[in-house]
Amino acid sequence: MGFPHNPHARETVLLSQYFGDPEARSYKGWVKRGGYEALQQALAMPPAAVTDVVKESGLRGRGGAGFPTGLKWTFMPKEKDKKKPHYLCVNADESEPGTFKDREIMRWTPHALLEGTLITMHAIQADVAYIYIRGEFTEPFAVMEQALAEATAAKALGTFKIYLHKGAGAYICGEETALMSSIEGKRGNPRIKPPFPAAFGVFGMPTTINNVETLAVVPHIITHGAAWHKAMSLSSPKSTGTKLFSVCGHIQKPGNYEVTMGFPLKDLVYELAGGMRPGRTLKACIPGGSSVPILNREETERCLLDYEGCVAEGTLLGSGGVIVFDDSADMVYQIMRLARFYAHESCAQCTQCREGTAWTTKILERVLAGQGKMQDLDLLLDLAENMTGKTICVLSDSCAAPVVSGIKKFRGEFEDYIAGRRRAMVA
Amino acid sequence: MPDPNGLVNLTIDGAPVSVPKGTLVIEAAKQAGILVPHYCYHPGLPVAGVCRMCLVEIEKAPKLQIACATPVTDGMVVHTQSRQARDGRMGVLELLLINHPLDCPICDQAGECELQDFTFQEGRPATRYSPAYAKRFNPVEDFGPDVLFVPNRCILCTRCVRFMEDVAQEPVLNVSERGDRAYIGIHPDARLDHPWAGNVVDLCPVGSLLSKDFLHKARAWELDKTASICTGCSQGCNITLDTRDDVVVRIRPRPNLAVNRYFICDHGRMNYRWMNRGDRSEAPLVRQPDGTARAVDWDEALERAAAILRGAGGAAVALISPRVSTEALFLARELLASFEWTGAYQLVMGEEAPLAGVPDLALRAERAPNARGADLLGYGPDYAAALRAAEQAAVVLVLDDPQAAVRPAGALIYLGTVPPEDGSDPGADGTLRSAELVLPIANVAEEEGTFVNRDGRVQRYVQAKPAPGMAQPAWWVLGALGARLGRGTAPASAAEVFDRLAASVPAFAGLSYANLGLGGRVIGADAGVPA
Numbered sequence: 001m002g003f004p005h006n007p008h009a010r011e012t013v014l015l016s017q018y019f020g021d022p023e024a025r026s027y028k029g030w031v032k033r034g035g036y037e038a039l040q041q042a043l044a045m046p047p048a049a050v051t052d053v054v055k056e057s058g059l060r061g062r063g064g065a066g067f068p069t070g071l072k073w074t075f076m077p078k079e080k081d082k083k084k085p086h087y088l089c090v091n092a093d094e095s096e097p098g099t100f101k102d103r104e105i106m107r108w109t110p111h112a113l114l115e116g117t118l119i120t121m122h123a124i125q126a127d128v129a130y131i132y133i134r135g136e137f138t139e140p141f142a143v144m145e146q147a148l149a150e151a152t153a154a155k156a157l158g159t160f161k162i163y164l165h166k167g168a169g170a171y172i173c174g175e176e177t178a179l180m181s182s183i184e185g186k187r188g189n190p191r192i193k194p195p196f197p198a199a200f201g202v203f204g205m206p207t208t209i210n211n212v213e214t215l216a217v218v219p220h221i222i223t224h225g226a227a228w229h230k231a232m233s234l235s236s237p238k239s240t241g242t243k244l245f246s247v248c249g250h251i252q253k254p255g256n257y258e259v260t261m262g263f264p265l266k267d268l269v270y271e272l273a274g275g276m277r278p279g280r281t282l283k284a285c286i287p288g289g290s291s292v293p294i295l296n297r298e299e300t301e302r303c304l305l306d307y308e309g310c311v312a313e314g315t316l317l318g319s320g321g322v323i324v325f326d327d328s329a330d331m332v333y334q335i336m337r338l339a340r341f342y343a344h345e346s347c348a349q350c351t352q353c354r355e356g357t358a359w360t361t362k363i364l365e366r367v368l369a370g371q372g373k374m375q376d377l378d379l380l381l382d383l384a385e386n387m388t389g390k391t392i393c394v395l396s397d398s399c400a401a402p403v404v405s406g407i408k409k410f411r412g413e414f415e416d417y418i419a420g421r422r423r424a425m426v427a
Numbered sequence: 428m429p430d431p432n433g434l435v436n437l438t439i440d441g442a443p444v445s446v447p448k449g450t451l452v453i454e455a456a457k458q459a460g461i462l463v464p465h466y467c468y469h470p471g472l473p474v475a476g477v478c479r480m481c482l483v484e485i486e487k488a489p490k491l492q493i494a495c496a497t498p499v500t501d502g503m504v505v506h507t508q509s510r511q512a513r514d515g516r517m518g519v520l521e522l523l524l525i526n527h528p529l530d531c532p533i534c535d536q537a538g539e540c541e542l543q544d545f546t547f548q549e550g551r552p553a554t555r556y557s558p559a560y561a562k563r564f565n566p567v568e569d570f571g572p573d574v575l576f577v578p579n580r581c582i583l584c585t586r587c588v589r590f591m592e593d594v595a596q597e598p599v600l601n602v603s604e605r606g607d608r609a610y611i612g613i614h615p616d617a618r619l620d621h622p623w624a625g626n627v628v629d630l631c632p633v634g635s636l637l638s639k640d641f642l643h644k645a646r647a648w649e650l651d652k653t654a655s656i657c658t659g660c661s662q663g664c665n666i667t668l669d670t671r672d673d674v675v676v677r678i679r680p681r682p683n684l685a686v687n688r689y690f691i692c693d694h695g696r697m698n699y700r701w702m703n704r705g706d707r708s709e710a711p712l713v714r715q716p717d718g719t720a721r722a723v724d725w726d727e728a729l730e731r732a733a734a735i736l737r738g739a740g741g742a743a744v745a746l747i748s749p750r751v752s753t754e755a756l757f758l759a760r761e762l763l764a765s766f767e768w769t770g771a772y773q774l775v776m777g778e779e780a781p782l783a784g785v786p787d788l789a790l791r792a793e794r795a796p797n798a799r800g801a802d803l804l805g806y807g808p809d810y811a812a813a814l815r816a817a818e819q820a821a822v823v824l825v826l827d828d829p830q831a832a833v834r835p836a837g838a839l840i841y842l843g844t845v846p847p848e849d850g851s852d853p854g855a856d857g858t859l860r861s862a863e864l865v866l867p868i869a870n871v872a873e874e875e876g877t878f879v880n881r882d883g884r885v886q887r888y889v890q891a892k893p894a895p896g897m898a899q900p901a902w903w904v905l906g907a908l909g910a911r912l913g914r915g916t917a918p919a920s921a922a923e924v925f926d927r928l929a930a931s932v933p934a935f936a937g938l939s940y941a942n943l944g945l946g947g948r949v950i951g952a953d954a955g956v957p958a
Contacts, residue, residue, distance in 0.1 A: 348609030
């Protein structure tokens with residue numbers, strides 16, 4: 001089990017304050033650190049008031065889509081139908097390549113998640129919560145199990161019920177409707193929306209689905225107030241609070257870094273994460289997990305890490321999985337690996353995704369093998385167009401995004417393979 | 428603006444359409460005469476929205492929408508033929524074909540394949556998929572008694588999976604694996620042997636699920652299709668008889684939302700070989716004084732029959748098959764009206780096999796299509812009593828009941844599609860084989876007429892092929908005989924017989940052959956009389 005680094009001076013440690021502190025994992029240790037006070041505070045408030053505070057705080061979903069959290073909660077029925085219990089699903093499937101922040105929250109501060117979960121359950125009047133934990137997360141699962149047992153023994157749950165649900169290791173189960181299908185015991189396939197989860201969610205009941213990091217922030221917002229959270233913003237006022245960024249790739253100090261929204265990506269990469277390896281320079285960066293468009297060096301150095309800042313550079317903040325490539329990276333190979341991942345993980349429902357991801361991979365493999373043709377690049381772009389915005393979920397779009405941005409920004413590397421200027425490889 | 432009739436008004440390809448609230452765009456388009464190409468959507472199955480073929484452009488929507496999962500809204504403007512929509516669908520077709528074997532010349536589905544049809548209609552003229560790339564391969568699998576699975580042709584529309592799961596409610600099929608490795612899987616311990624499993628073959632839009640029974644029998648374009656009614660049980664499922672060169676080669680369901688929706692059971696589906704039997708009664712046979720039977724023309728045969736009926740009096744018995752038309756049952760009863768007559772049928776019973784997901788749809792225990800019609804016309808189920816009564820009767824009329832073991836004291840007239848099957852020697856005394864007259868009649872595929880199903884729905888069936896030899900529809904024979912006995916003119920058509928029936932039998936009041944249409948009508952429904 002790896003231990004996290006000591007916080008950098010420019011980090012704003014909120015969620016990551018107790019990363020590496022084994023005592024914080026226990027119920028007693030968490031209470032000693034002020035844990036579960038926010039819960040008591042929230043339980044004393046009417047549910048709508050809790051929602052209002054979160055709405056006012058400007059908190060947006062940390063899973064990738066960045067949807068305003070408080071607003072999402074208001075979609076739940078106000079008047080609870082006795083025959084329709086409300087559910088909260090906690091998305092702890094964290095399967096986006098390059099992202100490993102939820103894992104650390106669960107590993108080190110399981111009670112932060114439980115507390116956030118309980119407050120949210122109160123706000124949306126949920127009776128039951130499912131924490132859907134990625135199958136590969138054996139250690140976080142064990143930590144969560146222990147924490148839940150301790151919290152239950154300490155009667156911290158009250159009448160709320162929380163179940164830990166272990167996924168079987170499918171990327172697509174991180175998609176909210178697929179996650180619900182999986183909880184229901186079905187094949188983890190995304191479902192058509194509408195109906196939206198707030199009306200027809202897990203088991204057909206009103207359901208809210210939130211990411212681990214989103215919920216872990218909630219107790220802090222209750223404790224410190226909406227204004228405090230709203231004030232944490234370095235750039236766009238529409239992006240507030242802190243965000244955990246998982247930095248990996250060609251970087252000196254990979255790991256999770258918590259910074260205030262609007263922090264420059266350049267500083268995160270060069271300063272906090274220790275910069276490039278000696279003698280290497282930055283070539284590209286994926287700022288929000290494998291599904292978002294790739295940034296080149298100039299864009300990376302300009303990009304501000306919040307929802308708006310990423311959009312301004314033509315990419316997305318996503319889940320905050322920062323993948324760094326230095327000048328030794330073979331972008332054609334990297335993009336093929338991403339496409340291959342999506343081809344492997346496509347749930348096979350939608351035609352564009354099932355066939356398109358696989359075809360894209362075959363073309364890229366052929367280019368790498370030195371047998372590509374120049375028209376393959378146009379074909380890839382046309383395929384990507386066909387795979388974007390036409391399917392049930394965005395897995396297909398996620399495969400297309402790095403391909404399009406990769407060809408646009410690193411076309412020369414593709415052409416080198418096709419023209420035989422680069423040694424072919426069998427990938 | 429909300430419509431006073433609760434209808435939603437929208438525009439599809441420039442045509443105004445008004446449909447009930449909740450209607451899906453794909454169904455609304457049908458109202459405007461527009462078929463939006465689709466694969467996974469089927470009106471008899473839950474919406475899946477996975478093939479993405481029915482992409483259409485809807486004004487004010489940020490991206491293309493699937494017509495099969497988008498409900499109409501007031502003022503919606505839909506374009507099915509815009510550049511964007513056509514490009515979207517062309518993209519789907521190209522992707523569906525990259526792993527497809529393109530083996531149309533040897534595929535049973537060719538000619539009635541939706542992948543072929545829509546590709547011709549709006550697909551790309553050539554593929555961009557390099558021939559160097561491998562196509563997905565999985566070997567052919569035997570799914571069940573009549574279903575063969577050819578995975579390479581599958582486009583994973585999941586209609587079969589949803590049929591078994593939601594309609595048959597025996598979920599033995601699934602989508603196995605992910606990505607482009609996905610295929611339709613069957614539970615390792617299960618067979619696709621549900622009594623309604625054959626519907627997956629009809630539902631499959633491509634040649635992936637095939638009927639073993641129909642395999643390589645005919646090409647789709649060689650088939651003539653005729654609307655008919657299944658004779659397998661009293662449900663009265665609407666079917667299409669597919670004939671090739673006047674041979675029935677396949678039965679498929681014909682949609683009727685009030686009866687069988689889009690489905691038929693396997694019992695009904697396989698219930699056609701007898702329609703092609705070669706050993707039929709082909710000429711009227713008249714018993715000679717020496718006991719032998721002589722083939723005669725209809726004029727002589729009818730004259731002989733008329734003479735028998737004219738000369739007889741007292742009791743008459745009709746032993747009928749509940750598989751003959753309402754028209755024949757009506758005319759037989761008219762013919763015997765001057766006698767003290769009784770009529771009965773023998774009903775073969777079997778096991779009931781419901782289709783769980785559709786209310787009131789089952790393979791019924793009563794394995795005949797017209798017992799209800801017989802009941803309404805005064806025939807009864809007490810066959811044994813009728814057999815006993817027949818022994819004393821002056822006249823016994825056997826209507827397509829070739830196994831009737833009857834020993835009448837009086838005259839015996841047998842109208843049958845097939846020769847007597849009572850098993851005794853031709854010369855044996857007093858059996859069906861020694862009938863005064865054996866009159867050849869057409870079977871259900873060879874005539875038109877009506878059946879009344881168990882719910883009192885009167886439904887028409889249409890002639891699919893010619894009758895063999897001199898065989899004639901039973902209504903023609905009985906009608907001509909009636910005319911010879913001076914009971915009005917001989918009817919010229921089944922329609923005429925039915926209209927006479929509707930005019931004289933109160934249960935059928937208000938119905939006419941024309942207004943039955945092809946969907947049929949329930950007796951008494953219009954008059955408010957419980958059916």
